[in-house]
Amino acid sequence: MKPGRDTIEQRMRTFNAACARLGIKITHQRMEIFRAVISTEEHPDAETIHRWVKKRIPTISLDTVYRNLRLLAETDLIAIVGMSQENLRFDGNAHPHHHFVCVRCGMIRDFASNAPDSLQTPKTARVFGEPLSVHLEVKGICTGCRGDVRR
Template sequence: MTISLQEIEQRMSRFEAVCRNSGVKLTHQRIEIFREVAQTGDHPDAERIFQGVRQRIPTVSLDTVYRTLWLLNDLGLITTLGPPRERTRFDANLNHHHHFVCVQCGLTSDFYSDALDGLKPPEAVKAFGHVKTTSVEVRGICIECSAKGES
């Protein structure tokens, strides 16, 4: 999924405002780590973010990337996806949306659906606690994997 330059600029502006309002320093490394997440629509994991940032800042460490990603998550600038036992993926799209996940290659793409947005959690969920947000994760085989004949 391609992210428009306007959307990236909006995300970067929000990032800067939230950091300033929270008293978080806008370091070069934090800016580049957030930019790496904000400019992609395919929900990269920390390792892929590290590889992308390292092309621009060769001295950045994987530890710095992880610490920054969790800081950004705590500030509400990104969210995490996927089960906690698998590699965590990060998403800078805070608009209400859903995900398609390819079970073969791991491709994760955003999609929007008024029908899914209207789904209400079942009453049984109240036994676990109060629902803050919902999203649907659809799992299947992406077009590229299908074309390769992977099933």
């Protein structure tokens, strides 16, 4: 579901608090980039976010957008998800949730489920580092793409 005004305001408050806590300077650019990520359910890539932010800050470069996204992704404010279509995608939903990923068009949407909460982090994953969370990725063909097939 597209984030409502309340959700966006809540996420902006979290952003301000987290930046203060972590010593991240709140610049106009950084704030607009964050707002773009958290105002959508689309899990956009950096190019898409750049296109949106440019409407408010015409001079902003893709490189600046990308560097800020990487910085924010090092906090818990946004997350990097899947690498569908070769691009990193960014997620503004900081609450635990799972993803439906369309293998055809790259659509990513959030869904909630209790099922994976009972999953323990597999020991075999610890070989690579300290696990932070477990999340479920359901791959499929989205309703939009399935509609195309039937025609």
